[in-house]
Amino acid sequence: MKISTKTHEGHIALVTGAAQGIGQAIALALAERGAQVIATDLTLPHQTVDKIGRSAHAFQLDVTEEEDWRSVSLKSRDIGEVDIVVNNAGYFPNRSIDELDLPTWRKTMATNLDSHFLSVKYFLPTMRKKKWGRFVGVSSNMVGLAIPGMSHYIASKMGIIGFMRGLANDVANDGITANAVLPGLTNTAAIRPQSEDQKRSTWEQQAIKRLGEPKDVTGAVLFLTSDDAAFITGQVIVVDGGQYRIG
Template sequence: MTTLLTHQNRVAVVTGSGRGIGAAIAVALAQRGAKVVAVDLQSPSATVAAIGRNAVGVAADVSDPNGWATVARVAEESFGDVGIVINNAAFYPNHPIEELDLDTWRKTMSVNLDAQFLSAKQFVPAMRRNKWGRFVGISSNSIGLTVKGMSHYIASKMGIVGFMRGLANDVANDGITCNAVLPGLTHTVATEAQGEEQRRATWQAQAIQRFAEPEEIVGPILFLTSDDAAFMTGQALVVDGGQYRVG
């Protein structure tokens, strides 16, 4: 099979790329020709090794402006201007409202939502100069489901949809698009601890009755970050096997 080089000469930042969905995104972008800046709290060496010379790893806290300054510096020194930003890093503890404290609320917002803003502040200027850019915020289909103990997480993930829609209005005339992708539960380290009964309860609410594999979330992201999606912005694509139904 011949892989289309739809992302050749693009530089992409992928956060939370040490494993799971983030690693799958990073590898897929590289296969399409992109140079990848793989970001995680600890440098994602396994992801970089899987890609090879077209990737560089960065250890950074995406809730901290200094972390984004480091990402930008490494990207520029390694590959040049960043044109694609995939904010995938997430913080998702389960706490019912009685147990949810302000520190957990704030950390959830800073990792999941502040990072979207901080990345835009860091990379929009170069994208404007180059008249091309792509932001994709990884939200969650949980914003439309009845999930207990996740009010903070759902608020942050709903905020990603709102921020992408608002940012799209600000940057559209410069060839920059901003969209959100809402995955369902995916087969990752985070979901392996779930029991069979809990898994089946999730599957039975879906048209496709199984968890997604990380690689199955990648397709819409490849599309949204390509030239093919130049007229698509401010949108939220749900990729969850048919669980989240409109109406």
């Protein structure tokens, strides 16, 4: 018996931070599985849409701005009803607690955490109407690691886990799930300033001795946004090659 790979056919998925890196990989993977994809970023993610083709749409979205979320939710209705939201956009400046200022703290929280609340505010109603929906928040394995200069970032990424766990209780009766994915160090533009020795010192702590690639994160997202994960909600999947160990 041939098993269909179009597990997401008939669904419309919105991905934030989709111009490059993990967000782009997630958008491409969802499209490959049959979803129509709305790729969003601070600037229009044309490259991502060009790679996907006709089943993709590019929208500009500053995830910290409520008006942008309202606008995207209205424009998306011309495509259909969004029933999958993957919040991937992130902000992660390294600041020691002595250097950390309130504007940096607030921008980190707005980008990494407020965005999840705003996505729910504007896309939950259509999911409830359909009695089916998926929210996936991209957090970070850094919440379980000892890394200096990232207190603000870790706080925001831990907040994603808490929000997803709380949200899961509020939407479960509507056929909607909410989960988080925690990538480890991943080979994206964000880590280019790091030396090869710095990268190696991270992945040498992993069970799988290599740097993660954006496509490594897509499997967890595809699973959590599929019907196969209908009974999984309020959970966390760590995708870091075995670096983050519970205990």
